[in-house]
Amino acid sequence: MKIKDAQFLKSVFAASAFPNLPYPEFAFMGRSNVGKSSLINMLTGKKDLVKTGSRPGVTKSVNFFIINGGITFADLPGFGYAKLPESVREGFLPLIKSYIRDRDRLRLMFMLVDIRRVPGDFEREMITLLTERRVPVAVVATKCDKLARGGRAASARAIANALSVGEDSVFFSSSKTNLGRREMLSLIEEFCGNRGLD
Numbered sequence: 001m002k003i004k005d006a007q008f009l010k011s012v013f014a015a016s017a018f019p020n021l022p023y024p025e026f027a028f029m030g031r032s033n034v035g036k037s038s039l040i041n042m043l044t045g046k047k048d049l050v051k052t053g054s055r056p057g058v059t060k061s062v063n064f065f066i067i068n069g070g071i072t073f074a075d076l077p078g079f080g081y082a083k084l085p086e087s088v089r090e091g092f093l094p095l096i097k098s099y100i101r102d103r104d105r106l107r108l109m110f111m112l113v114d115i116r117r118v119p120g121d122f123e124r125e126m127i128t129l130l131t132e133r134r135v136p137v138a139v140v141a142t143k144c145d146k147l148a149r150g151g152r153a154a155s156a157r158a159i160a161n162a163l164s165v166g167e168d169s170v171f172f173s174s175s176k177t178n179l180g181r182r183e184m185l186s187l188i189e190e191f192c193g194n195r196g197l198d
């Protein structure tokens with residue numbers, strides 16, 4: 001699919017303010033600084049649609065976007081950056097959990113993991129919650145430009161093992177080189193059915 005239009009809708013700090021939208025929804029979650037906001041910019045082809053940053057904790061709310069007038073994207077706040085105090089580190093967890101619990105039109109969750117790291121309890125806990133809600137999960141290995149091409153397969157295997165998913169279900173991505181863009185857009189199209197494509 002082609003993204004012809006991407007508009008920021010709203011920033012939400014409390015579950016009570018989640019918007020009621022009729023569109024198929026896709027969300028992006030993962031640890032702080034993993035590259036969620038950059039990935040949304042990359043997918044939409046709009047460099048400055050979402051604010052990104054070198055310091056973790058840039059996204060402090062759930063940010064909703066409307067794609068092609070008929071698809072919702074949600075950028076979730078990051079979680080668990082080790083260098084931040086625990087109160088900050090875990091502060092967004094209730095909002096993230098409410099998001100997973102409440103969004104009935106959520107078709108697919110993109111779970112982002114840095115290609116250079118092995119995911120841990122946070123990612124596993126989130127995948128458990130998503131599985132309970134019957135929300136499919138696509139694992140995205142981010143920042144692939146930072147790793148030599150030859151090292152990617154072994155890293156993807158380690159990520160897949162840690163999350164108990166098939167190795168083939170890990171997408172390689174780079175917001176710097178657009179790696180993975182086409183595959184992820186195809187997946188979104190597939191999970192949309194016929195809605196929101198034109």
Ligand SMILES: Nc1nc2c(ncn2[C@@H]2O[C@H](COP(=O)(O)OP(=O)(O)OP(=O)(O)O)[C@@H](O)[C@H]2O)c(=O)[nH]1
Pocket residue numbers: 030031032033034035036037038039051052053054055056057058059060077078079142143144145146173174175176177
């Ligand atoms: N080399 C490289 N850097 C990236 C990539 N994606 C993101 N970054 C950088 O990583 C940093 C964090 O990116 P963000 O997109 O803000 O990460 P985030 O997951 O939204 O972070 P929070 O909102 O803090 O949770 C920024 O400095 C980005 O430029 C990538 O694919 N390759």
Ligand SMILES: [Mg+2]
Pocket residue numbers: 036037038051052058059075078
């Ligand atoms: Mg962000």
